[in-house]
Amino acid sequence: MSNENTILIIDDEIQIRRLLEITLESNGYDIIEAVNGKEGISLAASHQPSLIILDLGLPDGSGHHILKQLREWYTNPVIILSVQSNEEDIVKALDNGANDYLIKPFRTGELLARIRSALRSASNEEDANAVFEFGDLHADLASRVIKKKNEIIKLTATEYKLISLFVQQAGKVLTHQYLLREVWGSGYINQSQYLRVFIAQLRKKLEDDPNRPAYIITEPGVGYRFATTN
Amino acid sequence: MPALPLSKLSRSKQVLFSLLLVVLISGICYAFSYFIDYKIVAFTLLLAVSFLAVVFDIVPVLLAALLSALIWNFFFIEPKYTFMIHSTEDTILLGMYFLVAIINGVLTYRMRKMEKQAMEKEEKAKTIKLYNTLFNTLSHELKTPIATIIAATDNLKENKKNLSEQNKEELVSEISVASLRLNQQVGNLLNMSRLESGNMQLKKDWCDINELVYSVVNRLEENLKHHKVHINIEKNLPLYKLDYILVEQVLYNLVYNASIYTPEYSDIFINVKNNSDRTYELAASKTGKSELVSEIDSLVMQVEDRGPGFPEPELEKVFDRFYRLQNARTGGTGLGLSIVKGFVEAHDGKVILDNVPHGARFTVQIPAEVSFINILKNE
Numbered sequence: 181m182s183n184e185n186t187i188l189i190i191d192d193e194i195q196i197r198r199l200l201e202i203t204l205e206s207n208g209y210d211i212i213e214a215v216n217g218k219e220g221i222s223l224a225a226s227h228q229p230s231l232i233i234l235d236l237g238l239p240d241g242s243g244h245h246i247l248k249q250l251r252e253w254y255t256n257p258v259i260i261l262s263v264q265s266n267e268e269d270i271v272k273a274l275d276n277g278a279n280d281y282l283i284k285p286f287r288t289g290e291l292l293a294r295i296r297s298a299l300r301s302a303s304n305e306e307d308a309n310a311v312f313e314f315g316d317l318h319a320d321l322a323s324r325v326i327k328k329k330n331e332i333i334k335l336t337a338t339e340y341k342l343i344s345l346f347v348q349q350a351g352k353v354l355t356h357q358y359l360l361r362e363v364w365g366s367g368y369i370n371q372s373q374y375l376r377v378f379i380a381q382l383r384k385k386l387e388d389d390p391n392r393p394a395y396i397i398t399e400p401g402v403g404y405r406f407a408t409t410n
Numbered sequence: 411m412p413a414l415p416l417s418k419l420s421r422s423k424q425v426l427f428s429l430l431l432v433v434l435i436s437g438i439c440y441a442f443s444y445f446i447d448y449k450i451v452a453f454t455l456l457l458a459v460s461f462l463a464v465v466f467d468i469v470p471v472l473l474a475a476l477l478s479a480l481i482w483n484f485f486f487i488e489p490k491y492t493f494m495i496h497s498t499e500d501t502i503l504l505g506m507y508f509l510v511a512i513i514n515g516v517l518t519y520r521m522r523k524m525e526k527q528a529m530e531k532e533e534k535a536k537t538i539k540l541y542n543t544l545f546n547t548l549s550h551e552l553k554t555p556i557a558t559i560i561a562a563t564d565n566l567k568e569n570k571k572n573l574s575e576q577n578k579e580e581l582v583s584e585i586s587v588a589s590l591r592l593n594q595q596v597g598n599l600l601n602m603s604r605l606e607s608g609n610m611q612l613k614k615d616w617c618d619i620n621e622l623v624y625s626v627v628n629r630l631e632e633n634l635k636h637h638k639v640h641i642n643i644e645k646n647l648p649l650y651k652l653d654y655i656l657v658e659q660v661l662y663n664l665v666y667n668a669s670i671y672t673p674e675y676s677d678i679f680i681n682v683k684n685n686s687d688r689t690y691e692l693a694a695s696k697t698g699k700s701e702l703v704s705e706i707d708s709l710v711m712q713v714e715d716r717g718p719g720f721p722e723p724e725l726e727k728v729f730d731r732f733y734r735l736q737n738a739r740t741g742g743t744g745l746g747l748s749i750v751k752g753f754v755e756a757h758d759g760k761v762i763l764d765n766v767p768h769g770a771r772f773t774v775q776i777p778a779e780v781s782f783i784n785i786l787k788n789e
Contacts, residue, residue, distance in 0.1 A: 377649070
């Protein structure tokens with residue numbers, strides 16, 4: 181079992197570590213810190229933190245490499261911090277098993293929301309739950325029923341596949357490629373036009389205002405996230 | 411004159427062109443040699459060499475001078491079809507011809523070179539001026555928020571006892587505003603340097619324009635609080651293959667400008683439509699029906715405001731780097747619109763500004779691949 185509420189920060193910038201420490205400790209988390217990847221990996225092994233915040237631009241080799249090494253055995257959420265808003269970099273990190281990403285500078289509120297969301301979905305996975313509640317949405321994957329405000333929403337087979345991926349991995353950024361592969365198959369990985377169309381349709385059915393989506397959030401150039409914080 | 415496309419030809423092509431021109435003109439003169447004196451031919455050839463001197467390098471010009479002298483001697487000076495010359499007068503003429511052609515060529519070439527140097531110098535002066543503007547604007551736009559942050563934090567650290575709770579909160583909120591402003595300016599500068607580096611790599615993917623427009627308006631919610639935004643997106647708009655992040659930044663900058671440079675409670679219109687240029691051709695074969703031969707779709711986005719508009723003579727200049735209207739309020743580096751232009755042009759599109767009866771209107775037109783699958787019935 182992992183250490184409840186312990187967060188490991190792997191970042192070489194002392195200022196960022198300080199700020200994260202103050203912010204997170206005042207919100208009830210225990211913090212351990214590593215200044216490089218090597219130290220990060222050994223601390224992760226010895227302390228089994230419930231979540232890791234990893235900076236992509238580490239001095240001793242790229243954060244991508246550290247992430248890959250961590251993912252060989254570490255199963256709890258990893259949130260990436262990056263100064264670059266380079267989408268390819270982010271997609272790569274997500275494909276390598278990161279749960280989420282934040283670009284510096286980030287807002288504290290946003291960081292806390294992402295941490296809560298990642299920890300929650302991690303505990304959901306352990307429960308192997310098939311019933312999910314998000315705001316006015318109710319998803320029962322065992323009986324394949326999605327309800328909004330207690331009314332059943334009629335979904336096509338493709339729409340249902342999409343929404344079930346979203347609710348099972350709520351809070352996590354799902355890349356375009358991942359969604360295309362899971363829903364349509366690996367031959368469709370470059371056919372993002374289908375994804376655009378079905379996301380628009382899903383929003384019409386799920387959102388109060390499809391133009392201001394509260395559930396299916398676009399991560400430009402990267403993918404979509406099913407928001408759990410409403 | 412330097413703008414002539416001929417001057418951009420490679421050296422070997424210039425040589426080829428020069429020699430061909432000399433041969434062509436000699437040929438024409440030869441055809442009319444019954445009517446025109448051989449001295450006229452010399453002047454005509456001289457004229458051709460002068461023309462070449464204006465557009466080409468020195469080597470092709472000298473070669474052309476040499477060839478024309480040889481041709482003139484061989485085909486036009488008695489006795490014809492030999493390189494021999496009988497009269498002393500003709501010998502002197504030929505020598506003078508050759509000299510004049512070469513001096514002419516060399517002089518013209520040197521003149522052009524000097525002109526080029528003068529232009530480069532002017533260009534350099536312009537760049538220096540631009541950098542001065544850059545440093546002035548930068549030092550102001552970056553140092554103001556930095557100064558705010560330093561002063562406010564000093565105050566919080568050293569003056570703790572004398573500050574009321576409200577004072578402290580105000581200082582913290584000043585720090586917050588200043589750092590957001592700093593972040594935006596640095597973002598602008600990074601975008602600008604991406605453009606300047608000249609290797610913008612577009613990451614084109616299918617874009618839902620509806621989503622793009624609303625995401626911009628939602629991001630600017632705070633700025634647009636005191637404006638009336640009217641969004642008008644053509645029904646059944648196709649998906650476009652564009653770099654979402656760049657096009658979103660284009661619309662963001664335009665709407666952001668409209669929100670800060672127009673009066674409170676005024677209208678802002680965002681109009682989006684597809685523009686389709688289709689060319690049909692009557693098929694010559696059996697059916698006689700017209701056939702679609704080419705089809706270029708463009709995304710057209712307009713941002714129209716009810717602000718003061720732009721002074722007519724400034725319309726062209728607003729997309730220049732560091733351009734700012736006289737008396738413009740602070741808060742901008744004058745980079746926003748040049749980023750718009752740069753990002754649109756990276757998509758081979760164009761952006762136009764014109765004044766409308768009660769304000770200004772920016773029109774962005776970007777040609778792009780489209781997909782109409784969103785209108786088809788889904789499975």
